Amino acid sequence: MSRLLVVDDESNIRLLYAEELAEEGYDVVTAAGTAEAVEKLREGVFDLAVLDIKLKNESGIDLLQKLVKERHDMPVILCSAFSCYKDDFSAWLADGYVVKSGDMSELKQEIARVLAKKAQRQKTGA
């Protein structure tokens, strides 16, 4: 079972992620902000992280940069209310980008795609 870390400042969204992604068979851990996410990361290993970009007074992009630097083996998907961050070069560090929607099929597909890619990479040793 793949373990996912979901970071979003909205509690209802965290709950929605947790329910929907758990239904897909993932082990979902949520965090409300950067500090909590770092703490959760210190406590355990995750196969993938889903980050919101606007985290109250923090930036998901900063967390993304930190993760890429320190956990380069863990892929990250940005899931944001803004489509324009796709054009922000910093967002290109992420393995995937999804615009938030009540229909979570795109996010689910993206998670599956990124995890499959990671598995493929591990298999080939790249």
Added chain:
Amino acid sequence: MNWECCWNKDAVALGDCPNLREGDEDLLEFPQCRILEKCCDCPNFKRDLERFQASGHPLGPVFSLIHDEYRRQKTHIQSLISFLDSKSLEIRFLHELGSVLQSSVDLEEVLSVALTAITAGQGFGMNRAFILMVDHKLDHLKGYLAIGPRNYEEAHQAWDEIAHNDMDLQSLAQSFRANKLNSERAKFHDILEQISVPLANTSHILVKALDGKQPLLIEDAFHHPDVDPGFAHLLGVDTFLLMPLVSRNRRIGMIIADNCITHRPITQEDMQSLETFTFPVAFAIERASLYERLQEELNRVMEAHNKLKVQQELIVKMEKMALVGRITSSIAHSIRNPLMIIGGFARSMLKNTPTGDPKRNFIESIVGEARQLEGVLDEILNYSDSLYPTKDFWDINQLVETALRDSADILRTREYESTFSAGNELPPAYIDFKQVSYCLRIILQCDLNGAGRKRLVNIGTSREQDAIVIRIQDHGHYIPQQEMDSILVPFSSTQEMGAGLGLALCKTMLEKQEIPLNARTAPEDGIIFTIALPIHKEEQL
């Protein structure tokens, strides 16, 4: 003694005296006036005086002396009157000239008046005149304008014309300006072009006259030690007048005047009169030149003002756009998250609600409405994005391939096939990549009503003049052209937000980049979209 003259008669009749003619009737009965005006000049009176002197009367020589002195004084007075008359005429002329010159700030008008005054019969009556102007940038004295005939035939023709029209100076100047200024300039072009003397060349007669600020009458120019023979040959006359134009110690130019046709000698009086005339001319030329420069500066200031105004409007517009950006950003965050929660949980509930449960319809409505609202939100955000086109040069074939890849799933779902014919060696197009990609995806993914002949979309790129044209032919749809046109009108009454606004939004977006989006529809072809993308930056066009 019998006198021959009628001086001793109280009254005479016409015919009694050879000096009395018609018009002299007033003198017939007034001997005193008659003696002073007529008798003193009469040969009969002269003989009477000689006889009186011969008679031995002691007053005889005295009378003769007084008579001679009287006649000398009378001649002198007459010459003074004549001089006074000519000066009065000159003053009247200069006054007229001054009025015209003072009222004009148009350089060509001033020069027309000046040249006409020099050459007109009622003016200074010279045959030909040149005006040279100081080019302060190049520090040269250069030929600028000339007037006058180049040969006898032309001279007689011009003088006949002037005599026939009987115009005053101002009218002559106006006529010259309106009808002859350019032709005279062209006529003397060969001479004017060759007159260009550096002001540093102080040995040149023109610069000497200008620096001396005094008029010079040059005689025997071909042998004059100070005159360059080439210059004398250029003018083709041996006598000419140089009149420097100086205003407030500033060197303005030079007038050269001559009598190349009549060869009438140029007198000191001519020179003095012309000298008086050059002051107002120099001043008027300087004023007109300054006015011309002032106008140029004013135009420059106006142009700068207009540019500033445009910039200011642009800044205001950008501020408004930034405001729109902030608002839409706020909307994105404030609306999308709740929508996601509503729609997401509704979907979640729907999955767990058994078929046939009456609540299912309600939940489906929530899911549907949330989806609809997400669509509206996307369109609003895309529209606000369209306000900020960020242009650069992009490879269009790559852009099409990306859009096709992004649309592959949707096309597959609709059982559509697609082909792409990429143009060879296409230059990059100057576009906002994101917006054009969006538009292309919308066109590829739009699901219009009206079934076409086959489910196929062909895309092609090609170079057409200064544009790269993307042609998208959708064989799977056909709708009447009128309906097609209305679909492309942004926010038209036939459109509802979230219900096919995409194409209209694309047109608006592309129009902001001055990229035309056309759609043609025909039953046999389906719908053909064409987008012409520029290959140059706007300022290169």
